[in-house]
Amino acid sequence: MNDLIIQNISELILPKKTEKPLKGAELGELKIVKNGTVVIKDSKIVYAGEFTDEYIAKETIDGKDKTVSPALVDAHTHLVHGGSREHEMSLKRQGVSYLEILEQGGGIHSTVKATREASEDELFNKAEHELLRMMHHGVLSVESKSGYGLSLEHELKQLRVSKRLQEKYGINMKHTYLGPHAVPKDTDSETFIDECIKDLEQVKGIADFADIFCETGVFTIDQSRKYMQAAKQLGLPVKIHADEIDPLGGLELAIEEEAISADHLVAASAKGKAMLKDSDTVAVLLPGTTFYLDKNEYADARGMLENNGAIAIATDYNPGSCVTNNLQMVMSIAALKLKLSPKEIWNAVTVNAAKAIDVDAGTIEAGDAANLVVWHAINHEYIPYHYGVNHAEKVIHKGKVIVDNQFNLM
Numbered sequence: 001m002n003d004l005i006i007q008n009i010s011e012l013i014l015p016k017k018t019e020k021p022l023k024g025a026e027l028g029e030l031k032i033v034k035n036g037t038v039v040i041k042d043s044k045i046v047y048a049g050e051f052t053d054e055y056i057a058k059e060t061i062d063g064k065d066k067t068v069s070p071a072l073v074d075a076h077t078h079l080v081h082g083g084s085r086e087h088e089m090s091l092k093r094q095g096v097s098y099l100e101i102l103e104q105g106g107g108i109h110s111t112v113k114a115t116r117e118a119s120e121d122e123l124f125n126k127a128e129h130e131l132l133r134m135m136h137h138g139v140l141s142v143e144s145k146s147g148y149g150l151s152l153e154h155e156l157k158q159l160r161v162s163k164r165l166q167e168k169y170g171i172n173m174k175h176t177y178l179g180p181h182a183v184p185k186d187t188d189s190e191t192f193i194d195e196c197i198k199d200l201e202q203v204k205g206i207a208d209f210a211d212i213f214c215e216t217g218v219f220t221i222d223q224s225r226k227y228m229q230a231a232k233q234l235g236l237p238v239k240i241h242a243d244e245i246d247p248l249g250g251l252e253l254a255i256e257e258e259a260i261s262a263d264h265l266v267a268a269s270a271k272g273k274a275m276l277k278d279s280d281t282v283a284v285l286l287p288g289t290t291f292y293l294d295k296n297e298y299a300d301a302r303g304m305l306e307n308n309g310a311i312a313i314a315t316d317y318n319p320g321s322c323v324t325n326n327l328q329m330v331m332s333i334a335a336l337k338l339k340l341s342p343k344e345i346w347n348a349v350t351v352n353a354a355k356a357i358d359v360d361a362g363t364i365e366a367g368d369a370a371n372l373v374v375w376h377a378i379n380h381e382y383i384p385y386h387y388g389v390n391h392a393e394k395v396i397h398k399g400k401v402i403v404d405n406q407f408n409l410m
């Protein structure tokens with residue numbers, strides 16, 4: 001006997017299982033079944049496709065007027081950190097830029113102070129609350145970076161918190177060491193990058209990836225290359241915060257070093273974009289950050305797709321440049337500002353996001369883990385169109401309904 005059937009689904013979203021990320025025009029190819037059925041047994045998908053009444057199960061969910069998709073993947077977050085930075089809003093209003101705030105010892109530095117001061121349990125409780133919010137919004141795979149410790153002791157503290165969250169909730173999580181996220185005030189970038197390279201040896205047992213913030217006033221291309229090569233030598237795959245603000249050539253470096261992803265890319269060069277054609281590095285675009293930094297120019301998603309690049313969309317959830325962890329909101333910004341179609345967006349937050357962090361997620365075919373979302377939405381376009389609110393009605397993890405967002409009053 002099966003455990004659960006979802007029947008009469010208005011639209012069932014079925015991203016394609018692939019070895020490699022979807023590239024260029026493939027991103028717009030998405031199977032959507034009207035009047036679909038999903039059958040679950042023992043935490044796995046037994047069937048997902050056209051309507052059938054062949055199966056029986058202990059429980060049924062009525063999918064009338066609902067959309068069902070694989071659970072979402074948030075491929076870039078700074079989930080674990082101390083404190084909050086709402087005082088920066090008035091600086092932003094006065095026109096002080098993100099890099100100026102950082103230069104003055106605020107920004108990332110103020111979160112570093114709060115993170116160092118926080119105990120491991122305090123960090124855990126804060127991150128847990130936000131992880132649960134993400135799960136309530138339909139996300140069941142999360143990449144989580146360190147980067148607010150800027151010393152081995154405190155970076156390891158963040159990574160341990162991230163690991164504990166994964167152990168507690170059993171969802172797909174990847175943990176990224178981002179030691180070179182800013183240059184501590186008492187040192188210089190050359191000395192600090194060498195220290196981070198030395199620390200790679202200690203973090204490689206707990207981290208899945210090594211990441212770096214390559215930006216004007218932070219780390220240079222040469223420093224980033226040195227760090228990425230050292231990480232790869234230790235068997236740690238690499239990621240890079242590249243070309244977020246200035247076009248330093250971070251995308252080119254990511255592709256040369258075969259990074260699993262290059263993230264941000266708002267200022268990526270034409271040369272870098274052209275190189276995407278022959279690369280499986282996933283361009284992880286973070287339009288919620290561009291929105292929150294109040295920039296007029298967004299990443300050139302269409303240009304990247306024209307160059308047959310692979311792109312994914314993520315939140316970049318962090319206390320400074322993107323304070324939301326509602327990936328649905330970022331899907332709306334992607335529609336409006338990156339000019340992506342709804343089908344492209346769904347692939348970008350499921351299968352391609354999964355490739356960017358190397359998790360087996362983003363599809364619901366027979367045999368897959370039953371990680372899916374029943375959306376309060378009549379079709380797949382409804383969700384990015386209606387921005388800023390949570391459309392997830394039921395979130396199903398390993399076959400069990402773990403979230404049931406009903407509007408019941410006490």
Ligand code: NIG
Binds near residue numbers: 319
């Ligand atoms: O991805 N760009 C660097 N790091 C984060 C922001 C971190 C912060 O401001 O606290 C980002 O945008």
Ligand code: FE
Binds near residue numbers: 076077078241316318
């Ligand atoms: Fe980031």
